[in-house]
Amino acid sequence: MWDDHTQRTDKGFEWYYFNLTYRRKMIRTLWMTPLVLVLYFLLRFIGLDLMYTLIFVGVGLLSHILQLAYNYHMWNKYERNIS
Structure with missing residues (x-):
């Protein structure tokens, strides 16, 4: 993936999910x-x-919760610790 987080979109509309910040x-x-x-x-x-x-629905909900937890963890790890 990208090591450079400056290429990711944090404002405005972005069509592709993978171009977004955590x-x-x-x-x-x-x-x-x-x-x-x-x-x-x-x-x-x-x-x-x-x-x-x-x-x-249970499998969908479980995967949804895991995705949310992973994105929160990565947000804390990379983006909140930069500032």
Whole structure:
């Protein structure tokens, strides 16, 4: 990846997730949190069994939480310690 964090976007709109700073990645991940609820209702709407729905939503929620924790950790490690 990049060792130079100055190439990453911290202000304005950036289409590509990987061009964002860790702080902005964390913010974008927080904005995506309601999609877990949308995923649940979408899976129930298409008629998936409740057990499978809960498994899919649980895996999605777990990965979402891990991504949020990783971005927070990296933000603390690299960007908050610079200033």
